[in-house]
Amino acid sequence: MSGIFISFEGPDGAGKTTALNSLLPLLKEETSKEVVVSREPGGSPISEKIRKIILSIHDQDMDDRTEALLYAAARRQHLVDVILPALNEDKVMISDRFVDSSIAYQGGGRQIGTKEVAEINDFAINGTIPDLTIYFDVTPEVGIARIRKDHEGAMDRLEQEKIDFHKRVHETYQKLIKENSDRIIRVDAEQKPEKVVSDALDIILKRFPKTFNGGK
Numbered sequence: 001m002s003g004i005f006i007s008f009e010g011p012d013g014a015g016k017t018t019a020l021n022s023l024l025p026l027l028k029e030e031t032s033k034e035v036v037v038s039r040e041p042g043g044s045p046i047s048e049k050i051r052k053i054i055l056s057i058h059d060q061d062m063d064d065r066t067e068a069l070l071y072a073a074a075r076r077q078h079l080v081d082v083i084l085p086a087l088n089e090d091k092v093m094i095s096d097r098f099v100d101s102s103i104a105y106q107g108g109g110r111q112i113g114t115k116e117v118a119e120i121n122d123f124a125i126n127g128t129i130p131d132l133t134i135y136f137d138v139t140p141e142v143g144i145a146r147i148r149k150d151h152e153g154a155m156d157r158l159e160q161e162k163i164d165f166h167k168r169v170h171e172t173y174q175k176l177i178k179e180n181s182d183r184i185i186r187v188d189a190e191q192k193p194e195k196v197v198s199d200a201l202d203i204i205l206k207r208f209p210k211t212f213n214g215g216k
């Protein structure tokens, strides 16, 4: 595999999607490679169907381990349909969330255990790990306030969780950064949107100077 795999991570409302939309044209200016953007859960037809089931507010009875398995199943299909083909074709693959989300949300948030959730995901990803992960850091209070302001009436099942759940997710992300300091780089996502974008851009350009010429 010769492509580059980058994931974006963060608590709900961190601004990953907003930043990605602004970053995409800037990244494309800096490389001759094709840049593919996708998201989890989802990103391919089967995985998008699984996404609807997982996030539906009508599935409040979903068992925590069922939820973890569904995320892992959606990830497997996304990997096979989108991520691996892009990497095999020497493209830059950016995924809005990947396995760290499961470790933070299901391992930490749901308290299933980070080791247990990592194990079921090992089966799904079979060794494919991002070359770089940008972690957009906001406190749970700021993230959830942004979501409420943006779409309070249409919050999904995970977004509707209690603040303690979101605090555990945030804490688990902090541990993941410490344990994977080479791969996961933190951006302060409470800054102005333009600064968040320029920080993320700098990190990518510096990490892959041969692919993104602006990093030279």
Ligand SMILES: Nc1ncnc2c1ncn2[C@@H]1O[C@H](COP(=O)(O)OP(=O)(O)OP(=O)(O)O)[C@@H](O)[C@H]1O
Binding pocket: 010, 011, 012, 013, 014, 015, 016, 017, 018, 019, 146, 147, 149, 150, 189, 190, 191, 192, 193, 196
């Ligand atoms: N730097 C920022 N400062 C203030 N508000 C922001 C910032 N970035 C994004 N927002 C706002 O926060 C809300 C959530 O942003 P966005 O959907 O990009 O987050 P996200 O990380 O993709 O969230 P989720 O993972 O929950 O989908 C939007 O209303 C967006 O306009």
Ligand SMILES: Cc1cn([C@H]2C[C@H](O)[C@@H](COP(=O)(O)O)O2)c(=O)[nH]c1=O
Binding pocket: 012, 039, 040, 041, 055, 071, 097, 098, 099, 101, 102, 103, 105, 106, 158, 159
């Ligand atoms: C991949 C993944 C996601 N989640 C959670 C995180 C969010 O609350 C939702 C949907 O994500 P989006 O960024 O709003 O599109 O799902 C999760 O709990 N576990 C995962 O593996």
